Amino acid sequence: MRLSTQGIVLRETQYKEADKILTVLTRDDGKRTVKARGCRRKNSRLAAASQLLVYSELTLYERGEFTTLTEADPLEQFWSVRQDLEALALASYFAEVTETSAQEGEACPELLSLLLNCLYAIDTLKKPLPLVKAVFELRLLCLTGYEPLLGACAVCGEPQPPKARLNLSQGVLHCARCREQVGGGVSMPLSPGALAAARHIVGGNPKKLFSFSLAEEGLRQLGEAAEAFLMTQQERGFRTLDYYKQIARGSGPMG
Numbered sequence: 378m379r380l381s382t383q384g385i386v387l388r389e390t391q392y393k394e395a396d397k398i399l400t401v402l403t404r405d406d407g408k409r410t411v412k413a414r415g416c417r418r419k420n421s422r423l424a425a426a427s428q429l430l431v432y433s434e435l436t437l438y439e440r441g442e443f444t445t446l447t448e449a450d451p452l453e454q455f456w457s458v459r460q461d462l463e464a465l466a467l468a469s470y471f472a473e474v475t476e477t478s479a480q481e482g483e484a485c486p487e488l489l490s491l492l493l494n495c496l497y498a499i500d501t502l503k504k505p506l507p508l509v510k511a512v513f514e515l516r517l518l519c520l521t522g523y524e525p526l527l528g529a530c531a532v533c534g535e536p537q538p539p540k541a542r543l544n545l546s547q548g549v550l551h552c553a554r555c556r557e558q559v560g561g562g563v564s565m566p567l568s569p570g571a572l573a574a575a576r577h578i579v580g581g582n583p584k585k586l587f588s589f590s591l592a593e594e595g596l597r598q599l600g601e602a603a604e605a606f607l608m609t610q611q612e613r614g615f616r617t618l619d620y621y622k623q624i625a626r627g628s629g630p631m632g
Contacts, residue, residue, distance in 0.1 A: 378439045382406060383452070385432040385492065387476040391417065397427050399446065400476055403435070404486050408479040411437060413446040425451045430458065430468055432493060453493070457500040464499050466624045467506050470617040471495055471513055477611065478521050487520050490583070498587050506625070507600045512586050514603040515578045523548060523610040527576050532558045541567045543575075543602050545609040563609075565602040570595035575602070 384403035392398045395417045401409050416427040426433040426449030436448035458464045475492050479485060495513045498504040518524060525548045530538040532555035540553035546562035550572075556564065567575060574589050574596075591599060608614060 379447075380406065380437040380439060382435055382437070383432065384409070384435050385489065386427065386429050387472045387479075389427060389429050395421075399427060401435070402475060402479055402489050402492070403484075404489055405484055407483040407485055408476065408481050409437070409444055410481075411444050411446050416446075423449050425449075425454065428454075430455055430472060430496065453496075455496050455500045458496060463621070463624045464506060466617065466621040467510060468496055468499065470510075470615060470621050473615050473617045474513075474517060474607070474611075477613075477615075478517060485520070487583070488517070491516050491520065494583075494586065502587065504587050505596070507596055508587070508591070511574075511596070511600045511603040512578050514607045515575060516583075516586060518607060518610060519579055523606075524579060525575070525606060526550060527572065527579055530555055537569070541569075541572050543567055543606065545606050548606070548610070563605070565605055566598055567602055568595050568598050571599040571602070574599050 382403045382405045384401040386399050387402055388400035390398045392412070395415050397413045397416050399411045399413055401411050403409055413423050413427040415421050416423040423446055425431060426435070431451050432453040434450040434452060435446060438445045438447045458468050471492055475488060479488055491513065495509050498509045499506065525543060527550050529536045529550065530552045531549035532551055535552055538550060538552040542551055542553065542556070542564035544551060544559050544562055544564045547560055549559060551559045551564065570591050574591055577589050578586060
């Protein structure tokens with residue numbers, strides 16, 4: 378059976394002499410494992426589309442348990458991301474988190490759109506990497522069922538909690554004075570600016586995710602809270618995140 382769709386490569390693994398095994402997030406059929414035969418040969422028509430983070434029109438052929446990439450036309454290769462080591466490291470982290478979050482054969486076009494929008498924000502809009510990272514992490518959690526409750530303090534109901542904090546295990550906002558009633562686990566501080574930005578990311582228009590700015594301290598708080606919340610909810614770390622942090626430290630202060 379032939380399937381025509383659009384998709385982006387989340388992982389590439391060399392296979393045999395000239396093939397690759399690709400993990401692709403498709404628009405119509407979710408995450409798929411695909412064999413790209415001969416894509417590593419010189420002048421292969423599949424070479425460009427078989428690279429990490431390339432978004433393409435794809436023609437897949439299904440036979441039994443195997444899916445093969447037969448035709449591909451790249452739509453976006455995000456060249457600016459590829460030419461910047463720090464940006465590429467962050468984009469690779471996005472790909473790993475997306476691969477972990479997506480389900481095999483289960484369509485999630487919103488997740489694909491989030492990844493593409495974040496790559497576009499880095500590649501074309503030139504948004505600060507820490508800002509894009511926080512947007513990606515918080516929005517991905519919303520799409521995968523872990524949306525934090527940021528409307529008001531979970532205990533007293535104050536909409537603008539003094540010394541607001543996000544409880545990472547419960548995923549709720551609370552005042553400093555209400556800390557004991559929320560329950561155990563770590564809580565991360567959110568300044569008024571960081572909280573406003575988090576609310577914009579979680580509840581705002583998906584087409585305007587990046588239409589905000591933050592001072593350095595607010596962006597630092599937002600970034601630390603978003604990352605810690607993602608790690609807590611997914612109960613794991615990511616090797617690509619460790620690499621990104623290593624590169625970011627070497628290139629100077631983030632943000």
